[in-house]
Every structure is written in C-alpha cells, then in structure tokens.
Amino acid sequence: MTNSDISSVFDHVADLLEYQGGNVFRVRAYRNAAHTISRMVESLASVRAAPDRKLTDIDGIGADLAGKIETLLDTGRLPLLDDLKAKIPAVVFELMRVPGLGPKKVKVLVDELRIDSLDALEQACRDGRVRDVKRFGAKTEAAILDNIAFAKSPEHDRLLWEEADEIVQTVLAWMRRCAAVRQAEGAGSWRRGRETVGDIDILVDSDDAAAVMDHLQAWKECGDVLLRGDTKTSVRGPRGVQIDLRVVEHDSFGAAWQYFTGSKDHNVRLRSRARDRKLTINEYGVFPLVLGADADAKRVRGKKSASRLSQAAAIAGRTEQDVYQAVGLPWIPPEIREGGDEIALAERDELPTLVSLDDIRGDLHMHTTATDGEATLGEMVRAAIERGLAYIAVTDHGQRVTMAHGLDAKRLRKQWGEIDRLNDSLAEEGRPPIVVLKGIEVDMLEKGGLDLPDDVLEEADWVVASLHYGQNQPRDRITKRIIEAIENSCVSVIGHPTGRLINRRPAYEVDMEAVIEAAAKTGTFLEINANPWRLDLNVPHAAAAKKAGVKLVISTDAHSTRGLDVMRCGILQARRAGLEKEDIANTRSLAQLKKLLK
Numbered sequence: 001m002t003n004s005d006i007s008s009v010f011d012h013v014a015d016l017l018e019y020q021g022g023n024v025f026r027v028r029a030y031r032n033a034a035h036t037i038s039r040m041v042e043s044l045a046s047v048r049a050a051p052d053r054k055l056t057d058i059d060g061i062g063a064d065l066a067g068k069i070e071t072l073l074d075t076g077r078l079p080l081l082d083d084l085k086a087k088i089p090a091v092v093f094e095l096m097r098v099p100g101l102g103p104k105k106v107k108v109l110v111d112e113l114r115i116d117s118l119d120a121l122e123q124a125c126r127d128g129r130v131r132d133v134k135r136f137g138a139k140t141e142a143a144i145l146d147n148i149a150f151a152k153s154p155e156h157d158r159l160l161w162e163e164a165d166e167i168v169q170t171v172l173a174w175m176r177r178c179a180a181v182r183q184a185e186g187a188g189s190w191r192r193g194r195e196t197v198g199d200i201d202i203l204v205d206s207d208d209a210a211a212v213m214d215h216l217q218a219w220k221e222c223g224d225v226l227l228r229g230d231t232k233t234s235v236r237g238p239r240g241v242q243i244d245l246r247v248v249e250h251d252s253f254g255a256a257w258q259y260f261t262g263s264k265d266h267n268v269r270l271r272s273r274a275r276d277r278k279l280t281i282n283e284y285g286v287f288p289l290v291l292g293a294d295a296d297a298k299r300v301r302g303k304k305s306a307s308r309l310s311q312a313a314a315i316a317g318r319t320e321q322d323v324y325q326a327v328g329l330p331w332i333p334p335e336i337r338e339g340g341d342e343i344a345l346a347e348r349d350e351l352p353t354l355v356s357l358d359d360i361r362g363d364l365h366m367h368t369t370a371t372d373g374e375a376t377l378g379e380m381v382r383a384a385i386e387r388g389l390a391y392i393a394v395t396d397h398g399q400r401v402t403m404a405h406g407l408d409a410k411r412l413r414k415q416w417g418e419i420d421r422l423n424d425s426l427a428e429e430g431r432p433p434i435v436v437l438k439g440i441e442v443d444m445l446e447k448g449g450l451d452l453p454d455d456v457l458e459e460a461d462w463v464v465a466s467l468h469y470g471q472n473q474p475r476d477r478i479t480k481r482i483i484e485a486i487e488n489s490c491v492s493v494i495g496h497p498t499g500r501l502i503n504r505r506p507a508y509e510v511d512m513e514a515v516i517e518a519a520a521k522t523g524t525f526l527e528i529n530a531n532p533w534r535l536d537l538n539v540p541h542a543a544a545a546k547k548a549g550v551k552l553v554i555s556t557d558a559h560s561t562r563g564l565d566v567m568r569c570g571i572l573q574a575r576r577a578g579l580e581k582e583d584i585a586n587t588r589s590l591a592q593l594k595k596l597l598k
Contacts, residue, residue, distance in 0.1 A: 001072050002170075003037050003044055004163055005238055009078055010034035010065075016084040019092060019103035032060045039374065039560045044069055091116050097151040099505040100143055108133060122148045143472055150506045157198070159241060160502060162532035162569055164190050164197035167238050170221065171202060175245075178215040180208040183253060187260040193335045193572035195502055195535050199242040201260050209247035216245050252284045254319035259283040265339020266332075273343065274327050285317025286326040335575040354575040355554075357568050359587040362391040365441065365464055365495060365527065365555030366563070370415055371396040372404035374560040377418060377436075383561035385433050391590045393439035393462040394419060400443035400451035401468055409456045412440060416459065435590055437461035441495060444481045446470035450488065457490035464527070464555075466495035467508070475509035482515050486524045492597060493525035493553050496536040504533065512541050520548045523596070525585050528554045530570025531563075542577035551585045551596060 001009075014030035017023075036059060037044065047053050048070065055066035072078055094117065095106045109115045112133055113124050122145065124130050130141040159167075168186045175184040181204050185191075188201035206212045213233040216222060223236030237243040248256040259267060259282065267281075274281045278289045290313075316322035321331045329346045333354055336342045345351050367373035368380055375383070377394060384392045396415065397406040407415065416438040426432035439462035443451040446469055450457070457463050465485040467478065485491050497515060498507035519526055526545050529536045534557070537545065545552055554570040556563055574584065581587045585596055 001076055002166055002238055003040055004166060006044060006069060006072050007034045007038040008239070009072060009081060010037065013078070013081055013084065015096060015103050016081070016088055016092075019088060019107050020084070021107075029060070029062075029065065033065050036060050039562050045073055048073060089116070094118050094151070095121060098144060099147045099150060100140070105136075108135075118148055118152055139472070147506060158196035158503075159198075159239065160532045161190065161193060161195055161197055161572065162566065163239070164200060164241070167221075167241060167243075168200055168202075171200070171216075171219065171237065171243060174219045174221075175202065175204060175212070175215065178206075178212060180206045180211040180215070182206060182250060185257060187257060188262060191261050191334045192263065192337060193576050195538075195573070197241075199244055200237065202243060202245045203253070203257055203260055204245065204247045205250050205253040206247050207249065212247050213245065216243075248283070250318065251314065252317045254321070255281070255285045255317035255323050256283045258320045258323050261334050261337065263338050266337040266342065269339060269343050270327065273329075277327060279315075279327060281323065281327070285314035286323055287313050288315065333575065335572060336578055338576075352578045352580045355571060355579050355581050355584050355587065357571050359581045359584070360389075360554065360567060360571070361589060362389055362393070362586045362593070363556050363558070363564060363567065364393040364437070364439070364462055364493065364553055364586055365395050365529070366392060366558040367396050367404075367441075368394060370411070371401070371406055372559060377415070377422065379561055380558070380564075381422065381434060381436060383564055387564055389434060391435040391437060391593075393437035393464075395439035395441040395462065395464045398440055398442040398451040400445065406443075406451070407440070409452060412452070412456065413459070439464065441466055442491075443468055444485050446473065446481075448481060448484055450485065450491075454488070454490055457488075460490070463490050463492045464495040465491045465493070467499060471499055471508040473508075475511060478508055479511040479514055482510060483518045486515070486518045486522055491524060493527050493555075494519070495527045495555075496529040496531075496534050496557070497526055498536050498538070498541070500536055500538075501533045502535065507536070507538075512544070516541070516545050516548050516550055519545070519550045523551075525551050525553045525596075528552055528570050528573050530554055530556045530566045530568075530573070532566055532569045535569065535573045537573075537577075539573065539577045542574060542579060546577065546579055546583050552579065552583060553585045555586070 010030045011034040014027050014034065017030065018027045044055065048055055055061055055069055056063060068078055089110060092106055092110065095101055095109065095115065096103065109121065113129060115121045115124060125141050125145040130136050130144060131138045168190050172184050172186060175181055183205035185203050186201065187203050188199065190197045190200060204212050209231045213228060216233060216235060217225060221238050226234040226236065226242065231247045232245065234242055234244045246256065246260065271281050274286065275289060280287050280289045316326035324331050330351060332342050332346050332351065335354065363384065366380060368375060368377050380394065397404045399406045399408045419436050419438050423432065423436055426434065438460050440452065440460055441464040442457065444465055444467045445451055450465060467481060482494060482497065486494060498510055500507035526537060528542055542552060554567065554574055556566050558564045585593055
C-alpha cells in the first residue's frame, strides 16, 4: 500500500472511532498519524525495509500504530477497520460526505431521526425536522440542504489528480520493466490533467500482448482481473481504482494514444475535421475515407487483425504529431483537449504556449512552525533552494486564525526580523541563492476589514488575503469582503478565492465576475492555489481572469517541505485554463515581480 492508502485508512478509522464515541486521545492518535503519513516523502515500505530504521522512529507512530502499518503493508487490510465497518450502518459513510457533517453529528441524525440515506436526510431538512435536533438549528439545517447535492455528486468516487498520478507512475515503472514493452504511457483524464480521475488508462506498444498483460497481473498491487481480451485487460489497482491496459502495435501507438487520451468532445471534432478532408481517424491510425478501407476499419475494430488489415492504407498513426499533421493541425497539448476552441486556435496557428513548471521562479504562499506549518523557516528556505527557486514569500497566518496560532503584530514583526537576518546571512558571500520575502496571510474578517492593521501590512513585502471564516454568509456579503480586500493597497493577492475543497467542501457563494473585474482595476493578483484539494481558482475562473487582464500567481500553500512539490498540480490547472508564462506573475524575476505590484 502507498502512504496515501495508509493515511486514508487511518483517517477512516478515526472517523469510525469518533462515531462510536471512542476515546478522544485514540481518535487523535489516528488523525495525527494520518496527517504525518500523508506528508511523508519516503514510503513507509522503504522505512520498514531499512536495516537501521524503525517505523516507530516516525513522529507520532508508536508500537501499536507501527504494527498496524506493517499489517497494511503485508496484507492490504486492517482487521480493526473491518470490525468497525461491520458495526456501523453503511449510511454513515454516505452522510459524512456532506460538508459540515462530522462523525458526531451524523450519529445524532442516525440515532434521533433514523436517517438511512441522503434522500432521507434531504427530506428531513425540507420537513424542518433537523432544526429541532439539539445543537443543529435552522442555519445548520439550511447548510446541510445546500450541501446535499454536493455529497451526491459521482465526483466523490474519483481520485484527486495527485493521488491518481502516484498510481500511474508506479504502474508505468512496473510495465516498463517488461521485456515485451517498447513504450508505455498514461492516457485518459489523468493525462489531460483533470482535477479528479475515475479510471486509469495505460497504453503499451508491443508485439506480444499476452506477455504484457501477464506482466500487469504479476504486479504486486494488482487486484481482481475484471476483464481480459486479446489486447485489453482491466484490473483493480491501489485504492480500488480500475486500471485499463491496452496493447497496440508500433505503427498505431500515436493514434491510439491520441484516441484514448480524449476527451470525447475533442475526438468528435477531430474526426469531423478529418471527414471534411476525406479521411477517417480511429485508434489504429488515419486512413483515406474510401469505402473499402473505412469499412474494414469499422468491421474489425477491436480485433488484433484489425490493425494489420488496415495499416496498409494508413497515412499516419505512429505518433500523435503525425495524426494531427494529417488533418492539417499542429500537435495540441492534452490539457486543452476538451472540445472548446482548441481546434480553431490550432487551425489559426494561435495555440497558447502553455506555462510549464520550469517557468516558475518563486513560490509566494507557504507556512512554517510559527503557525500551522510542520517545518521551520530555515527548513522551508533550504527546501526552496533545493528546488531551484529564486525567491519565496513566507506567509504564516494572521491573528484571526486562532486554531493555527496566528501571528499578532508583535510576533509577526519578530518573524520578519528573523527573515531580514536570514537574507543578510544569505547575501554575505555575494549573490544570495534565494531571497525570502516578508509575507503574511491575513484574514478577511466577517464584519469587513483585515485581521491586521494597515500600518503593519505596509511593512510587508507580500500580503495574501484569504477568507477562512464566515463562508456561509450571503453571496453579496462574501463578494463585498473580497472586493474590499482587493481594494486595500497593502494586499498583493487573493488566496484560494472561492474556498472550495475538492470532494470535501463546495465553493462559497461569490460573484467571481465582480471579483475579477475589481482585481483588473486595482492590479491585485488572484491565486491558483496548487494544493490538490483546492486547485482554486478553477479552470473557467482562471481563464476568465486571463481574458480580463488579471495576473495570476501559482502558489503551493505549503505547510511542509514536501508541500512545495504540489506546484506541478497548480501548473496543470493553469495549463488547462490556457495560461501562458506571461499570465503568471511568479514566472518573473523578483525585480520584474516588484514592478507588477500595485
């Protein structure tokens, strides 16, 4: 099992223990262990295998938890979790999908109102029965009703892109060890960089499909075989995800990679364009649209003999570039193959040169142990240097975020003094390897204003303004709070502007058109938060910001040194929005960035 798998199991155990009213310290132990494991770079399997290491060396992992980790690594199951699931109604897991409903509240609903489904919960809210339950009330009832549609979404059965990527990289590494494999690549929604991924598509170039499929089934992470044909097999992989493996011949690999990457809308438009040119495109290649060849391709589609029968007439198919060139187009990046205007842009030779990870010069949102981070200032700086960044902004929380031990003016100025001394030290021997900006993440207060006064914020190099409280306020109120922050001359950027957590919490109600318009007027940046749970701004909002001339900042919001690595998730989000290097403020040098600041 991966670290993510084990972290998920421990979180699940904590939920169920809390539902049962278990010992609070035991619940906290599982929660803390899940949190620690989710942020580890090194795999637990590697720690266990090292002769001079023990799982109990990991902070917060005692002998009992270490034993459970070993059980999970050995068997993929945890008897404790199985026992808990057997004792708890299945509806509990459904209800805990509703944002704001934790284990304790769910237990009250099940015990007192006999709620047995999301539909029953929705009806109880509509009947006004939830508000009468102790510690709920009318506001909680309304919030539950608003969030039930979110909880019912089939998206919740999908993995975050980062979770899927971990599995894709593992299975690709395994498949490339097979002697019969010439090429192996990922396709589908993972390759297009979608925020969530349902199934994983793997494409292999080989002349020996049976050997390739046998190799997949020999993978230690392979579960049940769902289907096996001549050139395709489907299996259950880690976290129960379905992995579809297709084997194609060398001359068809590019066509198949394009076809199985999708999207469906993109492929429909590409095939329509091909027909206009008297061509046909399928997973075997590009063919002249003549009765014989086209009929052959359709009649034997999906059979091993199909590619051999039709390859004689194929005019392209070995590479994706050949496929697009055959219909008069340049290669189109997979992140924008969504059936929008990408084909029209390609036809006019106006495809954007999408931003890449190599373009990023700085990271402008991160936290340290001064508030809720896991690494010290020095550790975050060293990690940023290792990743080749030229500058960072340390943006610990302001005083409103009390649960994160937010900084008041005195503690903030003390931290800024440490940053000044650190920068002086880095510059002692000439050009410093990195510059650390004195930053802060201030909160937009529910009643208006920010949680630190302007005379303090004026001393900062970089100010992130975010909304963490009062997320259930009316749309006009939340919009007004954000625009007020945008119009504050001290604020550099609006952090995670809609507050959503993918699969966990919907965005708060906000007029993003008005927010973008205000940011365009003031020159305030908007953030694409690269945390894979956030990816906020979403793609439509990021594209709209670009169109309005608003500069965006891609930041990690890292709370650990490992957290700096999620920048690639933010890059994918920006690419899907069609953003280029010049659209992103932190692709510039520090001197150029300062010129952009309002």
